[in-house]
Amino acid sequence: MSEFKALLVSEEQGDYVRRVVTRQLAELPVGEVLIRVHWSSLNYKDAMSASGNKGVTRSYPHTPGIDAAGVVESSSVAELAVGDEVIVTGYDLGMNTPGGFGQYIRVPAAWVLKRPAGLTLRESMVLGTAGLTAALCIDKLERAGLTPGSGPVLVTGATGGVGSIAVAMLAHQGHEVVAVTGKADRVDFLRGLGAKEVLSREELQAGTGKVLLGERWAGAVDTVGGDILFNVVKSLRYDASVACCGLTAGGQFQASVFPFILRNVNLLGVDSVEQPLVAKASMWDRLSLQWKTDLSQLEQEITLDALPDYIETILAGGMVGRAVVNLG
Known part of the structure; x- marks a missing residue:
């Protein structure tokens, strides 16, 4: 499959327009790991990226999404095999690297963490x-x-x-x-x-x-x-x-x-973006085991097509809890 759906933010005559479009895998940056994204989540930083905040994202068009969870489609490193379920949070994902609001991402292996055994991919993105x-x-x-x-x-x-x-x-x-x-x-x-x-x-x-x-x-x-x-x-x-x-x-x-x-x-x-991967792994282990908490009361599931409206909601201060994005 060479095509995939993604939210694309474009600068048009001074405005930042958000549309779900069809993109090509060839448009993704060079990276060691190609991941089919199944789940993401909406964060305030994503909304800033989606509204043209140059302190978050320098150039457009761009696909936001600082969180992603999915399955490895191809990998050039031995530590990550095709079929591995993985999560990526932070680093440059969704900032200046196309992010989790697309059905595929291509990223460095040093950003990728194998899914903790105590969490599903969806649960990991309720957390994000x-x-x-x-x-x-x-x-x-x-x-x-x-x-x-x-x-x-x-x-x-x-x-x-x-x-x-x-x-x-x-x-x-x-x-x-x-x-x-x-x-x-x-x-x-x-x-x-x-x-x-x-x-x-x-x-x-x-x-x-x-x-x-x-x-x-x-x-x-x-x-x-x-x-x-x-x-x-x-x-x-x-x-x-x-x-x-x-x-x-x-x-x-x-x-x-x-x-x-x-x-x-x-x-x-406290910073979660540039934490070494080993430190993130330690926290994810705790989140999946002794700190695992029922978050069903604070999460809602949305689609990629619904993201533009939810971005407006979070920018207006109306967002409560977590929106987990189902990318299919």
Whole structure:
């Protein structure tokens, strides 16, 4: 088969137009592994790529999709054989390399991970980059001393992909989870994922001008950044940590050293894109075994043809949970 379907984003007179088109395998870049993609997932970075954000994707036309799960069709390396079920997340996939919103990708072998035995291809894409990021956040918090029973763990941006998975995973592991959202109509959704308490975004924004706030959180996963992040830092308990992985509320905040030198707290940065493959493999093993969590309440399955509408939804801030893309 030399033809396949893909979402193609084209720049046309200053606008970025998204269409499902037929492409040729010969149009894919040179790479060691050709993969027939069966599942992908929609992330905010994909929506930025699909709307012409040059900080994500430099040139168009382009096929986004930073996540892909499928079957090896051809391989020039011994470690990956035809028929192997594999996943690819991050690196340059979907950024400047044609991504998982196409039925085929061709990528370097160093990006490709064999599917963990405890997950199906579909389950791996319900998780995708969002699940991997949530796992990396929780892993860093654990290594900094967080354990179940330590106290309430805060999750900001809790209805988004990373946030909703973090809520479910932390609750599954026995933590007391407090979720933060700007969507007042999603309280029941978050409680269904395991949140013991749900706070409004406005509650977390109060006290921005203060150098310290009352000690509340034994740990936190922050997916939004901005002043909300530093308000979380200011309200961590002594020796506690927050793992930071997003910036939807802004890339800057007003900061002081007081929480760090008076309360011994930690601000932990988390990146899932350029993690070495061995580190990703370790997290995927945990996601497929001891951290495996029922995510059925937060996922919805969509088709390639539905992607343009869902991209508009996620850009407008209306996306809840995870959209897993069925590429057939």
